[in-house]
Amino acid sequence: RASSWRGAGRSGDSGHDYPADRAWNALWAHGAYNVFPRHVESHDVGFCRRTGELVSAADAVEFFQLVEKAEGQPYWLDLDRLRTELLTPLDLGRVDALARFLAEVHRKRLDAPWLYHRRLRELVGHGECLMGILDSYPHPYPLLLPTACRALEQSAVAWRWRLREFAHRLASVHGDFHPWNLLFREGTDFSVLDRSRGEWGEPADDVAALTINYLFFGLLRGPGLAAPFRRLFDSFFETYLDASHDRELLQVLPPFFMWRALVLAHPLWYPANPEPVRIALIRFAQAMGEVAPFNPSAVATLLGNER
DSSP states (O other), rough: OOOOOOOOOTTTTTTTOHHHHHHHHHHHHHHHHHHSTTOOOOOOOEEEEEOOOEEEEETTTOOOOOOOOOOOOOOOHHOOOOOSOOOOOOHHHHHHHHHHHHHHHTTTTOOHHHHHHHHHHHHHTTSSSSHHHHHHHHHSBTTOHHHHHHHHHHHHHHHHHHHHHHHHHHHHSOOOOOOGGGGEEEETTTTEEOOOOOOOEOOOHHHHHHHHHHHHHHHOOOOSSHHHHHHHHHHHHHHHHHHHHHHTTHHHHHHHHHHHHHHOOOTTTSSTHHHHHHHHHHHHHHHHHOSSSSOOOGHHHHHOOOO
């Protein structure tokens, strides 16, 4: 019986850009080959060390990741506090620190158009992104009927093709830069958790992931977009745009805001949201399907209120 070693794909080819992609391909194939009739048998699956040693992983049933423990308080607790307390200089200082941090991270660029196109494809079709989020809504859902879901997906696909010409923007990104993944200690000292979906992407992804939460907590405080959170939102954009010199960001932000708004409006993940907040977030997501470029000063109107 013939045997052979099978590679798991190569970088830059059909979504096999990162070692983790190629690991998934090999692990999936090992499990799938041996349960299909007449398929050649997979004997083993494993990985190659830097030394060249081949290591078996065929008996693995689950994987885990061990990371360092970071001290600090999640940033969302700051935002939750501001629902009832006054804005402080430290609150503005932390916004400034986050904006400058992202501007610095995003300065690192890479000429690899296929990775930019991949991130756009994932934005629309990944199970954790727009289509996956819409699938996970209860259906039919009175605030977001199937016709509205279809319209959101159609506008997202249009955005995907519109943004393909922006591949020069491919930058180092975090991928899930939201307040639950940021730990602050004293002052403006912070650590970051849970980098997602690869090293390279569109800077607007990180900007949207953070700033949508200023809108979200502002709506929770209410009425409308409450003033302290509007100030945090405006302060972030002022600092980030000044530090990054990236005015082009506003041309590509809308579809990333669309996805993040639909996450926060989700009735299963955020069941305690008041209905007016959910409606405002869904309205904002729908507006992002058509708005270009994004205008930070018009955000209250896009949420459906003028405060």
